[in-house]
Amino acid sequence: MTSELLGCIDADRLQHLTLDLVRIRSYTGDTREVAAFYARHLEQIGLEVEVLRDFPNAPCVVARLRGVGGGPTLELNGHLDTVPVDHPAPYVADGRVYGRGAADMKGGLAAMAEAAEVIAESGRRLKGDVLLVAHGLHEAPDGHGEDIRELVRRGVKGDAVIITEISADVLPVVGLGLSIFDATVRRPGDASHELLTPPGTPHPIRGAVSLVNLMEVRHAELARNPLPYVGAESYFLGTLHGGDFFNRWTNACRVVGTRRYGPDTAFADVEAELREMVGRVEAETGCSVDLALTRVRDGFRVAETEPIVVALREAYRAVAGRELPLVGSRMVGDAPIFIQEGGVPAVYHGPGGTGAHADLESVPIAELVRAAKVYVLTTLSYVGCESR
Numbered sequence: 001m002t003s004e005l006l007g008c009i010d011a012d013r014l015q016h017l018t019l020d021l022v023r024i025r026s027y028t029g030d031t032r033e034v035a036a037f038y039a040r041h042l043e044q045i046g047l048e049v050e051v052l053r054d055f056p057n058a059p060c061v062v063a064r065l066r067g068v069g070g071g072p073t074l075e076l077n078g079h080l081d082t083v084p085v086d087h088p089a090p091y092v093a094d095g096r097v098y099g100r101g102a103a104d105m106k107g108g109l110a111a112m113a114e115a116a117e118v119i120a121e122s123g124r125r126l127k128g129d130v131l132l133v134a135h136g137l138h139e140a141p142d143g144h145g146e147d148i149r150e151l152v153r154r155g156v157k158g159d160a161v162i163i164t165e166i167s168a169d170v171l172p173v174v175g176l177g178l179s180i181f182d183a184t185v186r187r188p189g190d191a192s193h194e195l196l197t198p199p200g201t202p203h204p205i206r207g208a209v210s211l212v213n214l215m216e217v218r219h220a221e222l223a224r225n226p227l228p229y230v231g232a233e234s235y236f237l238g239t240l241h242g243g244d245f246f247n248r249w250t251n252a253c254r255v256v257g258t259r260r261y262g263p264d265t266a267f268a269d270v271e272a273e274l275r276e277m278v279g280r281v282e283a284e285t286g287c288s289v290d291l292a293l294t295r296v297r298d299g300f301r302v303a304e305t306e307p308i309v310v311a312l313r314e315a316y317r318a319v320a321g322r323e324l325p326l327v328g329s330r331m332v333g334d335a336p337i338f339i340q341e342g343g344v345p346a347v348y349h350g351p352g353g354t355g356a357h358a359d360l361e362s363v364p365i366a367e368l369v370r371a372a373k374v375y376v377l378t379t380l381s382y383v384g385c386e387s388r
């Protein structure tokens, strides 16, 4: 009986594991200690564990609960690193675990380990494998997901992936990608007195304004074509800096912001669009523009009919007693790495915590239990289970 199995999910064990994990400081790119701890834990609960040290200070933990064969592999994936921001010492109060990383996302790592432990203990014969992967190069600016990119490139991946964070009571099936533009508009020579600069000299602030206007026009055009679930692609202006004195003719002005794009827009299209704008600004204003465009993550889409989507929604319905609505997400996570580069579907589902990247982070123990139950049921139905 599956209800018997769900009854084995142990709230105390979940609380302790989450607390143990948040007690180990693990800023991005410096996650050796927490990786070693997590690897040991997964070994103790009976998984085959490998620690891969391609990135020596941020090893990847790859653990497997082997099936008997004949079913697909489900990957549960989480990051071990946290943002490098101080937090009060970890504690438990009001049914919640507090500590840096409690919500983002050591609670998710604890819940996926608990699900694997309960399935392993039950002695059930799974058809496919359950793969647990934990990694430490997630949070920007020090991490870019390069560690899981490398795993995916080498084929260390499931046939479907649940990333155990970001979303707890809705299921994103479309996500926008994120790129960051950083454009510096220049003219030759040094800044000079307004009246002592020859008329007709290119004016970098005017050039920057032209660029911003082109972005605004494109933004309005994009806004007229919202994508299903997720809304419209966008330009956003974060900073504009130029000039240093009221009557000095500046020689540079810098514009930085985001360009968010849908799953059917390639990063190369975004880059071409911006290069075209830059070319127009240069031709019209006589300024030159240095453009740097950083791809953070691409957009993604998962079909509503994917077996992992169906299995997760059924499991959620059984555990929570309500539907898991399909939505779009403008948040940036690791799903596109699996979908675009690995060619396998990936979804976000974790325990619902609060305070990611904030001063005080916490996760309710009841949410750890709920997520672990959802993982158990999703695993059994997705990888298949020999009847007994």
Ligand SMILES: [Zn+2]
Residues within 6 Å of the ligand: 079, 104, 105, 165
């Ligand atoms: Zn996270």
